[in-house]
Amino acid sequence: MSNMSYCRFQNTLQSMRDCNNALVDAEDLLDLDLSCEEMSAFTAMFNLMESMMEDMDRLRNVEDENNED
Numbered sequence: 001m002s003n004m005s006y007c008r009f010q011n012t013l014q015s016m017r018d019c020n021n022a023l024v025d026a027e028d029l030l031d032l033d034l035s036c037e038e039m040s041a042f043t044a045m046f047n048l049m050e051s052m053m054e055d056m057d058r059l060r061n062v063e064d065e066n067n068e069d
Helices: 007-026 036-068
Strands: none
Touching: none
16 A cells, blocks of 8 residues: 555654664574565665665755755
8 A cells, every 4th residue: 555645754754663673673684584575675675775865865965056046
């Protein structure tokens, strides 16, 4: 189910916190006891987060440029 646009970041934040708590509690990846599908999703989520960080940098740069004008 997709999130409504007015709360997509709020809803996703809670899920990301849950995932982060699992990582904090684990000593290593084996400790997470992930299925192959979950490990694939974990890797895809990590790659997506890297891409989101690049997008955020781009948006901040555009904002900075607009504030300079």
